[in-house]
Amino acid sequence: MSELIKKNSHTDLIDPQAQRIVEFLEQIGLPADNIIAEQSERAIIGQNLTSYIDAYSD
8 A cells, every 4th residue: 555646637648739739830841949838837827727717707
């Protein structure tokens, strides 16, 4: 019972998806540098987005 269980976060799914977007943009010849926010910045957006939407949905 001393085994630790890793808790998956939403970033485990988002990072591979972001990389695929960058690769796709490169394949079709579009700019791909610095178009995706850093993981820490995406985490902030993810934490705040729900409350922001709730505040304006009333």
